[in-house]
Amino acid sequence: MEMRSFFGFDTQANFLISDIKVDPSRSPFIEERLEVLFESNELDEISNFAKTVQVSSTFKVINLNKFDIGDTKKIPHPERRKIEREVGLNIDGEPELDHPDKIFGILLLEKRWYFGIYEKSESVWRQHVHKPNSYSTALNTRVARAVANIAAPKPENLRIIDPCCGIGTVVVEGLSMGMNIVGRDISPLVCVGARENISYFGLESNITKGPIAEVTEHYDVAIVDLPYNIYSHITDDEQFDLIQNARRIADKVVFVTVEPIDVFVIKAGFIIKDRCIAKKMQFERQILLCQ
Numbered sequence: 001m002e003m004r005s006f007f008g009f010d011t012q013a014n015f016l017i018s019d020i021k022v023d024p025s026r027s028p029f030i031e032e033r034l035e036v037l038f039e040s041n042e043l044d045e046i047s048n049f050a051k052t053v054q055v056s057s058t059f060k061v062i063n064l065n066k067f068d069i070g071d072t073k074k075i076p077h078p079e080r081r082k083i084e085r086e087v088g089l090n091i092d093g094e095p096e097l098d099h100p101d102k103i104f105g106i107l108l109l110e111k112r113w114y115f116g117i118y119e120k121s122e123s124v125w126r127q128h129v130h131k132p133n134s135y136s137t138a139l140n141t142r143v144a145r146a147v148a149n150i151a152a153p154k155p156e157n158l159r160i161i162d163p164c165c166g167i168g169t170v171v172v173e174g175l176s177m178g179m180n181i182v183g184r185d186i187s188p189l190v191c192v193g194a195r196e197n198i199s200y201f202g203l204e205s206n207i208t209k210g211p212i213a214e215v216t217e218h219y220d221v222a223i224v225d226l227p228y229n230i231y232s233h234i235t236d237d238e239q240f241d242l243i244q245n246a247r248r249i250a251d252k253v254v255f256v257t258v259e260p261i262d263v264f265v266i267k268a269g270f271i272i273k274d275r276c277i278a279k280k281m282q283f284e285r286q287i288l289l290c291q
Contacts, residue, residue: 055093057101133193168194222250
């Protein structure tokens with residue numbers, strides 16, 4: 001679902017090709033990206049293109065065929081090193097194997113060679129597991145990051161709110177990706193915990209106390225993790241009221257729920273654009289993208 005939000009389609013393969021540029025560190029599911037500068041059916045043409053590349057800092061070249069990619073089989077290690085040397089020697093710059101300023105990648109995919117700027121994903125969300133305050137019922141950081149991306153794949157100029165933010169798991173992920181996101185919760189103690197978590201990672205956001213019904217501002221996007229545990233059980237009427245208020249304060253809403261809410265969502269005037277299920281052992285959450 002995150003892939004569909006970013007690129008407009010998904011795939012069962014372990015790669016995709018798209019004209020849409022996404023920072024790989026935004027997604028907990030993307031491992032690396034190659035920004036293609038040149039492509040050819042012949043490796044010699046890749047080597048010739050490398051002669052036109054000038055690097056003012058240090059660089060290195062890596063071959064990405066270290067495992068099977070789609071139907072393209074892994075290239076053995078000695079051959080990968082040979083390809084890297086052949087192309088790297090043609091680049092005008094200073095090679096540096098350990099700590100280069102820039103990394104170029106070469107990839108063979110379905111009998112076609114690709115050369116470009118390589119970027120490896122940084123698992124920022126893993127760092128956020130170790131926060132001062134956590135609840136067993138909160139979204140894990142990986143799912144929270146994906147939910148934030150589903151809600152705002154292009155966050156520039158968007159105002160986002162998490163009106164049931166709990167300890168701020170989604171807010172932290174959104175802030176770490178540069179999103180303009182605020183949080184709110186009905187519990188004063190939970191708000192304190194959310195503020196501590198946000199501050200712990202050197203981030204800043206506004207966390208306010210109160211129910212969603214008291215939100216007066218309008219937002220482009222809302223992310224609503226509906227209350228569900230024994231300490232925050234709500235009736236069907238209260239749940240529908242929360243969904244109606246989400247409709248009132250935002251143009252687009254991502255709901256996270258452990259119970260079916262389709263009837264309430266449609267009754268509130270939403271159209272369900274996409275959905276998926278996030279599983280944690282025997283525990284399942286539905287994620288609904290609504291507009």
